[in-house]
Amino acid sequence: MHAIVIREPGDADVLQWEDVPDPTPGPGEVLVEVAASAVNRADVLQRQGNYAPPPGASAYPGLEVSGRIAALGEGVSGWDVGDEVCALLAGGGYAEKVAVPAGQLLPVPDGVDLVEAAGLPEVACTVWSNVFMLANLRPSERFLVHGGGSGIGTMAIQLAHALGSRVACTVGSDAKAARCRELGADVAINYREDDFVEHGPFDVVLDNMGAKYLARNVRALATGGRLAIIGLQGGARAELDLGELLRKRGAVHATSLRARPLDEKAEIVRGVRERVWPLLESGRVRPIVDRTVPMAEAAHAHRLLEDGAHVGKILLTLEK
Known part of the structure; x- marks a missing residue:
């Protein structure tokens, strides 16, 4: 697969779209084929060398994605291959595929576009x-x-x-x-x-x-x-x-969210699914997307975020 790789800290130009090994879902994880990710301030800090991923997390940036389940790891229930989902990540979202703990998955809300859903989990x-x-x-x-x-x-x-x-x-x-x-x-x-x-x-x-x-x-x-x-x-x-x-x-x-234990993240995700998702499905709350940028052009998206003129999320998309 391809992913955005940071070989050394620096400005936006250090973000490179490269061939990397495919991830494999471990026990309790699912493999998601990514449709889109989103740019967060934490990604900029990581790129600059000021926010390392927590132990065991992917080295690639990206704290949220949307896409379709491509494979289930051992012990995963309640999800099926092909389900449209979005997910909270500790890293790895700027990629064509990512392995996600099942407790951090959310269904794409009814009425929300699959790509736009990438901007929901982290916020x-x-x-x-x-x-x-x-x-x-x-x-x-x-x-x-x-x-x-x-x-x-x-x-x-x-x-x-x-x-x-x-x-x-x-x-x-x-x-x-x-x-x-x-x-x-x-x-x-x-x-x-x-x-x-x-x-x-x-x-x-x-x-x-x-x-x-x-x-x-x-x-x-x-x-x-x-x-x-x-x-x-x-x-x-x-x-x-x-x-x-x-x-x-x-x-x-x-507080910070990224380095929290898996059980704490899963509890938060459950609360979001129970209390926030109905508001999205009713239209009372909606994803606010400033623009989309091809994921291979993540450097451009980082410059847009740092410029500060956007309103809402800047999404990174994969053309299929």
Whole structure:
């Protein structure tokens, strides 16, 4: 098969489409013939040498795919060869085939295109596990997501809105603000012109910036507020005002999805299938795709992601 290989860390041009050995599904795994994958910030960090795959994971980038089951490993039940699926991965999605633990498989939702489904697993699992399972966002509570135009942001806005919360987001342009309001954001804050703290307090904040936003995120929390940090685009080190956090009886959670144990990932996937998939099948939530790029041109897709002008997901497709 072919896969995108990173021979050495560097800029987007180090991503090369090469012949590699086919994967073989082990016990409890399925082999998926890939229709599409999606580009995530974690892929860029891996390409730059700053985010190694967890032990045992594929060395190829790609944290989610859609496609069809090509083979079943020993002990797998509930799935058949030919089923259309999408999957959460620890790596290996930028390839023509990938072996996936069966607990990380999801059926393609009714009414969703097979290619578009590639942009669902990572964002749906990240948002569900952090905003709802961990931070326990409840109906009528106020929710802020940073980077509203991103893949995570567009999913978080839609899910929180569909489940009855009041939603705010930060964006970098008026055009992105308009798109986010169309998706259900009650307030879209242009961070280049406005301070999100002034729009608080918020019961739950989902943050991808880390150190740069830590102090202001805590100031923006309501009493009993919960801050979930899922990225470090703004740095990894900052001072935390514990006095303010104590006065607010607030909580700060820092989490990652990629390196979690298989049983934890499977639990998240079950929750997503039970609670998020019906919203997709009813049309209340939908995959937001900015554009598709042939997988062999993954370098171009990475440049688009790093440029930051996109809204939603950038997908990598395989022409059959």
